[in-house]
Amino acid sequence: MLDNNSNQAAKPRMIEALSIDNVVLGIESGRLMVLTAKYNTGLAQGLWGLLGGWVAYDEPIDNAAKRILKMITGVDDLYLEQFRAFGDVKRYPAERVVTIAYYALVRPDLYNVIPGGTASHVEWRDVRNLPSLIYDHGEIVKALLLHLKSKVRHEPIGFNLLPEKFTLLQLQEVYEAILDVKLDKPNFRRKILKMNLLIDCNEKQQGVMHRAASLYRFDMVVYQKLCEHGFNFEF
Amino acid sequence: MLDNNSNQAAKPRMIEALSIDNVVLGIESGRLMVLTAKYNTGLAQGLWGLLGGWVAYDEPIDNAAKRILKMITGVDDLYLEQFRAFGDVKRYPAERVVTIAYYALVRPDLYNVIPGGTASHVEWRDVRNLPSLIYDHGEIVKALLLHLKSKVRHEPIGFNLLPEKFTLLQLQEVYEAILDVKLDKPNFRRKILKMNLLIDCNEKQQGVMHRAASLYRFDMVVYQKLCEHGFNFEF
DNA sequence: GCAAAAGTGTTAATCGTACACCCATGG
DNA sequence: CCATGGGTGTACGATTAACACTTTTGC
Structure with missing residues (x-):
């Protein structure tokens, strides 16, 4: 998902067959919104997508999702749950990457996100009117919305x-x-x-x-x- | 999960950070049963667990689940759905492996499974009285049973x-x-x-x-x- | 006839739904 | 006094839950 050749010192070892993609949702004047990021590095450079990144070799996947979210948005401590894995062979163009999608539900007081890490910009978009996103991210959002419709009926x-x-x-x-x-x-x-x-x-x-x-x-x-x-x- | 040094010809490239584990469920005289496999190779040799294997580099994860199921049981064409990924760091002892759990629901006429591939034996066990299984497989079953309880109320x-x-x-x-x-x-x-x-x-x-x-x-x-x-x- | 499961009937309580309606407040 | 949303009442049909009851069949 992201550049893996930066020149940081002590770069952690990443599992590059496995990424995380976070779908961050919020309500704005009665409309369900999703947070999108514009990447400044890697294959997706200059394009908009979900808030993704690699899983580190020694990091639980739930932590990876949290870390990536915090890195890109600065926001911590929100409702974050795994949705499911997406693993079509060609979903990621350069190599075989399976991604695990997570979703976060955000309270309005945490709306002011500051782009960081691999994202140059972040922007809220209406989920019912999304522009096209990188890879299979559009599909992930669509599948998640269906899942949420069902979930919200059974859990508050x-x-x-x-x-x-x-x-x-x-x-x-x-x-x-x-x-x-x-x-x-x-x-x-x-x-x-x-x-x-x-x-x-x-x-x-x-x-x-x-x-x-x-x-x-x-x-x-x-x-x-x-x-x-x-x-x-x-x- | 399984041996990766066998001497087959043309061995496909596997993503060894990523496995599949299938929870196969059936009903037997009113009790919910789960299929367990005794492995004849790899780290789990001689031990009982779910029906697992590696994802091939050029194989969609849904297909991997199907292939592994067929390899171990000979059974094909059943209800098979992804549950979710399990990715604690130490869930697999030798290295970092994230697994994607799938579950299959089996009709009684397909009960007669024939062990194959990496399994020397397969056995149905009562889910309410499971012996201890390898890795986090016990946890996976427990989490799935909760999920099923909820799912069965909303989908037939x-x-x-x-x-x-x-x-x-x-x-x-x-x-x-x-x-x-x-x-x-x-x-x-x-x-x-x-x-x-x-x-x-x-x-x-x-x-x-x-x-x-x-x-x-x-x-x-x-x-x-x-x-x-x-x-x-x-x- | 007995056991075991199939299948029907009945009732009271609860719930879902679709409304009509009044209340409080700022402009 | 009007617009806007807050909040209550009501009435009817549908659904649920608990239980008694009759039917069919093999032994």
Whole structure:
């Protein structure tokens, strides 16, 4: 994915048959956005793609994904999960490279990413209107969106796309963005509140030009308990 | 995973940082079983593990999984899907190897597997009572079982574990084996029939010492249509 | 007749859905 | 007083869950 002939000292040994590609997702004014990077080195120089890099020889793959993400964006400590491996023979032009795709869900307060490492620029793009990306990265995004649609119905991952305190409408918009549907407001409110996954912060929204909404936060403790019994999360 | 110094002619080039491990699952008298192999070569010689092997340099990973499965068991043409990659640094003792786990669901008529390739024996084991397996294979099975529990609720993969024609009780037993719960028979019948995924074969079970049950088969066409709308499959 | 599984019926409680409607606030 | 979103009520059909019950068959 990236240049492997730079002149750094003590360059770590990389597994060059194996890369990581991170799909970083966020919500911006109700639209699901993906972070793309413009590479300044290697085969993809000057082109846009996902946030990728090689796995080091002595590094767990989960760590590799985190390291690459931090290197390119400066951002750390976010929801990061493996999606799956992509291993068509010709997906990478120069040689045989299998990549493991990860996805990250980003809260808006971490939106200000600073390009670094092998990326000269990073840019948020609307996932429903993506330009063409290097290699099979377009395919990876498409497959991930399908996966997310299903996953968001069974696990409350949507919360990772919001600030710690959020309104019910914001949460609804996250679900609408991921599922690409319109939901009924009263029914959404009731359903989500009945799950007991939200804690009322007893605070109101500030600086809006209409009635201020209540702020809620996600109750991780209740969630863990529900998980052990395998619960449902349908909309 | 396997010996890479055999004296075959024209040995293909392998990516030795990357292996495949197949978890082959079947139902036997209502219990979920997994196929294990005893290796006759390589690091794992004499030990039991999943059905693994290396990815060839010019081979898509899905094909590698299929090829390895066929080599070890002689069995072809079954439901085979990628699970996910496992990449801890020390999961494989001799060197750094990332493995991509696949899982196969096997119909009972394909149970008679013949050990081949790098396996001297293969044996079905109860997944709820597994002996210890090489490397991280025990962990892979455990993680997959959790994944399957969730997957079976949203996609009708259970059918892949049954012969083409099956009774409703057999189907129920598949769900009970995967979910590890007891289900109510009348309610299960109604629910599954209402989905319209079953075609009545207008045939009865043979040779049972009680009232013979109707045989059904899975309607792939209706299923495909439902998939496009993203449907539910809860129990 | 008995056992074992097939298959049907019934009920109460819950849930999903589609709305109509009122409330609070800033401009 | 209007626009905007916050928030509640309601009513109907569909779904679920629990359980009693009848049917068929081989022994």
